[in-house]
Amino acid sequence: MQIQMIPEIGHFALVIALLFAAVQAVVPLAGATLRRPLWMAYARPMAAGQFLFVMIAYAALTASYMLNDFSVVNVANNSNSMLPWYYRLSAVWGNHEGSVLLWSLMLAGWGYFAVRYSRELPRDMVSRVMSVLGMVSVGFLLFILATSNPFERILPNVPQDGADLNPLLQDIGLILHPPMLYMGYVGFSVVFAFAIAALIGGRLDAAWARWARPWTNLAWAFLTVGIALGSWWAYYELGWGGWWFWDPVENASLLPWLTGTALMHSLAVTEKRGSFKSWTLLLAITTFSLSLLGTFLVRSGVLTSVHAFANDPSRGFFILMLLGITVGLSLLVFALRAPRVSHKVSFNWLSRDALLLINNILLVIMTVTVLMGTVYPLLLDALDLGKISVGPPYFNALFVPLTLVMCIFMGLGPVARWKDTSSRLLIQRLWLAAVAALVLGMALPLIFAERWSAPVALGLIAALWIVLPMLRDLVDKTRHASSVGAGLKKLSLAYWGMQLGHLGVAVTIIGVAVVSNYNIERNVRMSVGDSVSVAGYTFTMQELTSRRGPNFLADRAVIEVQRDGSRRSFTMNPEKRLYIARGMPMTQVALRPGLFRDLYVAMGEDLGDDSWAMRVQYKPFVRWLWLGALLMAAGGVLAVADKRYRRLATAPDPEDAAAAANGKADDKPREATA
Known part of the structure; x- marks a missing residue:
């Protein structure tokens, strides 16, 4: 067998990428601190160089798979000469080393595009953002080179053929699911970097929130699709017919999704009303930290799961150190600098601000619930206090009621006003929707099934309570237009994104309720x-x-x-x-x-x-689970396409600045909450 030099090129490219990331982490931040424009100018070329060389490394590993170079340990352990080419392509990330390399590629890619589409932002802010991303990249590139080298050789005894890719992974699910999931995980690094940059620089205003929201929505949309693809893959591949098993690795992806959902809504309030600033920053830090925690759980070997890749304690210790440093330093910066950016804005407890805050709190409680159920058995085992198993009964008993409570406030939110809403106005707008949701939710199970089910009826009531107030809000916003078409055209893409996202939640709830009880x-x-x-x-x-x-x-x-x-x-x-x-x-x-x-x-x-x-x-109705997720993701993408985010101005609109300063906000359609 002829030995190719492609793996050595890939390994060398990773070393060069690490050098670029190190310069990106140090020089622009020093330039922003010392006000050196030349040093700050390093941010863009270093991000581009890092992305280029990580791409070269990834291409080298892909080429090794496609050429069946079994002298590479990674290829020999995860491929085979009989493996179809499309599974060889996905086998690159179907293992620990390759998946971490894919993570680093996406991290470098998000950083490159963040700096490319931020030319109108202040140079010092961009420098701080790129330095934070550079620090994260240094950590992951060091992790690859020190413990997870994908280019390690088997020489001189090269096997004639490979061990083959795990049959569980020989599926289109492997081709689609991990890249989408990683795009979501890594995408939150941009918002995390911007939050830390805002804390260091002491600047967090409507312009900051307007810039951060599209990146948050886009990362959240990718993560939503990734989770849905994982659920769909498990549904048909494992042969059990389930769609969600509360597997620890499944939970690892759900955790940042929950806090990411809260972050999207908190950013909306920060942009529109200038409030929740500290809360928004804390959510940004928490969401990315939970993404890193998911990486630790999957790659440390502490979990036994069909999804887990690695079982090397040294790798787990390295990721745990990276997680500890990231979370520790972030919270330290937050504790020291958050008071400088905090700002109090008054509102009553029936306003849209308050309803969004309540839903944020519920999402955080749901996150803690899932986190405790996932991590608590691991802590007991690590401390030799015994072994316990936390399964679906625990998660369903806590997660489902919290979801239903959250749906109540989701129905109130679209028709509530910013800052101040009277109870009389809410009752006037919502009494008909409440009655219709109750009657239809109780009756529909009798129409579509032979037996009536209380959980199905409750799920339908919750879903209808989300949808019907949205319709009422749509009618209110188009009532005074010259025609229905003219009224609809005036509504912003961000507003339609909010409507589509909430509709997706309702569709998913219907799917969960029906398939769980009528299967x-x-x-x-x-x-x-x-x-x-x-x-x-x-x-x-x-x-x-x-x-x-x-x-x-x-x-x-x-x-x-x-x-x-x-x-x-x-x-x-x-x-x-x-x-x-x-x-x-x-x-x-x-x-x-x-x-x-x-x-x-x-x-x-x-x-x-x-x-x-x-x-x-x-x-x-099992397909409604994934249809709802696609609608949610489409809503996130649609919100990103709003014209406000295509002109990322360095200063807030005068109207928004006045609203934030006066603690007021209008009820125009463009004020979508997500």
Whole structure:
């Protein structure tokens, strides 16, 4: 085998990128402190250089995979000559070393684009932001070079073939899920850097919030899509038919999403009213810290999960140090500098300000609930105080009621005014929506299902309570226009983004409530000719066949499905696969998706006598879970496209400045809260 020099190029590129990141971390910050314009000017070229060389390193690792260079340990452990090219491409980040390199690439990329689209901001602010991002990059590049080198060689005894990618990861989910999730995780680093820069510089105003909001919304949208893709992947890949298992690694991605949601809304108040400044800064620090905590949980080996990559204690200790330094220094800066940027603005407890604050507090409580349930068993184990398991009953018992309480305030928010809202006005605007939500929520389960379910009714009431006040607010904002079309055109993209995001929450709640309570599952023994009826569908095994894939052997069942009372039928083909290189069996689920229901068939074990254990499920409204997440993400992206964020001015609009100074704000449609 001819040994390529590509890995050495990649390793050298990482060293150069580390040097660029070190200069970016030190020189611009020193320039901003000493007022040296030349030193501050280093921020942009250092960010561009770091991004370029991390890209070269990532391209080198990708090339090693595509060329089947099994002299590289990373390639030998996670690829195989029979592996299809698209799985080789995703195998680059399907392991610990490659995934951390992808994280560093995205971190450098976010930094590069942040500095590129901040030319109208004050130079000292940009310098501080890029220095903070440079410090984070130094930490991760040192982590790669010291403990997680993806270019380590196996010489001279190069294996003839690789061990293959874990069959669980040989799926389109690996191609889509990690990059989206990392884009969300790493995207919050920009807002974190801007928060620390604001604390150091003592400047946090409406212009700061206006600049930070699009980056927050964009990172949150990526994270939302990443979590949804992970849920969708687990749903069909693991063969259990579940969509969320409260797995510790799943929780690790949920934590920054919750605080990121709170951060988006807190930034809206900071921009519009000049309040919640310290709270906004603390949320920005917390959200990125939780992203780092998720990295520690996945890569330290403290968790046993199908999602976890690493089990090397030295790696876990390094990330724990990085997490401790980041959180410790950030909170120290916050404690010393936050009083300089804080500002009190009065409001009553029925105003939009107060409702957003209450929802923020609820989101933080939900975060603490999930964090304690995830970390507490690890702490007990680490202190030799015993082993306990915290599962779905704990999370559902606390998380679900908090979500329902939050929905109450979500319904109030769109129709409330900034600073001051009377109870009479709220009752006048919302009594009809409340009655309609209650009546429809109680009646709809009787229409769409054979049995009435209190949890489903409660979920529908909560979802309708979110949607109907939004419709009332839309009517109020277009009532005085010359026509409906003219009124709708006057509404800002940020407003439509808020509406779409809240609609996504409602759709997700409906999906969760219905599929969790009306799901039907049958575990049966089937051979050719056997039938089973589930939810009005008859599943008949017509044939058992075998086939060979590119790197696996499979037993396949041909299942004919016919709906009761219909003459038309269709086939479903679940498989039981054996991956050749690893000798690992896998279940390939057969799905018949639909907007209002999924049919789900999974093959279990071979029971002998040409019969198989089969799991047949009817899952109503399960697609609404991911549809809601996509609507939420689309709302975040739509808000970013608002014209206010395409002209990131260095000073606030006169109207906004006056509003912040006077503690007032109007009720124009452009004042979207998220």
